[in-house]
Amino acid sequence: MLYDRDSIARALKDLGAKENVPLSELVSFRVGGPAAFVLQPREEATLCRALNVCRAERFPVILLGNGTNVLPPDEGFEGLILQLSGDGSAPAFEGEKVVAGAGCSLTALAKESVQRGLMGLERLCGIPGTVGGAVAMNAGAYGGEIKNVLRRVRCYRDGAFVWEDARLDEMGYRRSPYTWPGTVVTAAELQLMPDDGTAAETMADCMRRRREKQPLSLPSAGSTFKRPEGHFAGALIEGCHLKGCTVGGAQVSELHAGFIVNRGGATAGDIHALIRHVQDVVYGETGVMLEPEVKRLEDLVCIF
Ligand SMILES: Cc1cc2nc3c(=O)[nH]c(=O)nc-3n(C[C@H](O)[C@H](O)[C@H](O)COP(=O)(O)OP(=O)(O)OC[C@H]3O[C@@H](n4cnc5c(N)ncnc54)[C@H](O)[C@@H]3O)c2cc1C
Structure with a gap:
């Protein structure tokens, strides 16, 4: 030490x-x-x-x-x-722009923007992360991603916090240059649009699809694996008859094979073992190697 x-x-x-x-x-x-x-x-x-x-x-x-x-x-x-x-700071709306602190709930921000007659975040409603986490991960769902509305990012650089234009060219599927280790995002400026009359309905539809298709009553980290090129992870896993497969308290969700859930009493070791088992079986049967979307905390350690 x-x-x-x-x-x-x-x-x-x-x-x-x-x-x-x-x-x-x-x-x-x-x-x-x-x-x-x-x-x-x-x-x-x-x-x-x-x-x-x-x-x-x-x-x-x-x-x-x-x-x-x-x-x-x-x-x-x-x-x-x-x-x-959960820093409790209210997002600042000004016309079609909003500045939100990194700790704001993405879902709360999406709901408030729709209430204010704005669109751009309605498909992201239901993603349970923060605004900072969404920028870091380039979170997305149902054809929308935060990248589409991100304009500026407030980051920690060399001992100070600065606003920077968003580096959109470097953002892609669940990937951004704003992710820890190293980068701290403390706020984001988003450019929304006037609602064309469909935002509330789209948001309600996305939320309904989540409730119907996702195992929201059990602890998870959402989709365990990234979508492999040309496939859906859940469909591959289900095709290999792994729905319901368990290791200790960890289980491939019976509702959505793309989710690993904690049925109660799971250890991190159980979840890791199940991830590896799913990767091995899917690779063996289909030749596709699934890449985890969920990040191991150990990989996020930063020593300055
Ligand atoms: C039920 C469920 C459904 C989900 N559905 C979706 C979905 O539809 N689409 C989707 O994209 N994701 C989904 N997710 C995954 C997750 O919610 C997103 O990845 C989300 O953006 C993570 O935000 P977070 O605040 O929880 O970040 P964390 O999980 O805390 O962190 C994720 C990564 O971002 C980094 N990070 C967090 N905050 C900052 C910051 N301020 N500055 C720099 N780096 C930071 C962390 O270090 C880590 O590397 C789902 C998860 C669950 C549990």
Whole structure:
């Protein structure tokens, strides 16, 4: 251990960090051991101070939004989780533009924009992440993606926060240049359009399709695998008769084979083992190697 843990603990607790928090409380899969420290910074200044503390001591950091696309380890994480989620700041609408903090709920933002007579986010309603997580992942659904409305991004660069034009050329399917490790997004400016009269209906339709087709009553991280070129992951998995397949408390959803769910009591190890099993079987039977969309928390560790 190269860092002075006591002095880090003091500095982080002064900023409002909690100690020894189960990761299972921070992620939608509801698995994972304890995180040494968790901080939900309300202001950029606090976020900056926390990053400086960790940089000075080379203490490991992970950035999360709502934790709806990550799988943490059972062993937990000896470091700081910075969670930009639920900061409570209201999005600022001005004409057809809106500036939203990274911790805003994407679904709440989509609903509010439709209520205000704007369209552009209605297909993303129901994605359970934050605005920051959506930018980082280029979240999308039902033919829409955040990239289509993203104009500017507020990021941490060399010790300061700056607005940058969105690097749309570098954004693609579940991919962006704004993702941690390394990049912190604290806000996004979106350019919406006047509603042509279809936004509310489209939003309701997308939400209905989610309720009917997705196992929303069980913990998951949404689609476990990316869509392979020319295929649908769920259809390949179902075609290999893996629906309902279980390892411990982890199960390939009986409702939607593209989702792995925590039926209760799953460990991260169960989920990893099931992911590998599904990959092996699907590869063996179809020749298609499924790539996880869900990120392993271990892969998000950043030491400045
Ligand atoms: C039931 C369910 C349905 C889902 N449906 C969809 C869907 O239809 N479409 C879709 O795209 N996804 C879907 N998802 C996955 C997930 O909600 C999205 O990927 C979402 O954008 C993740 O946001 P988050 O705030 O939870 O990010 P997290 O899961 O916390 O983080 C995801 C990644 O983004 C990084 N990150 C988070 N915040 C920031 C930030 N401020 N700055 C830089 N990097 C950051 C993290 O470090 C991590 O690498 C679904 C998940 C569930 C559980």
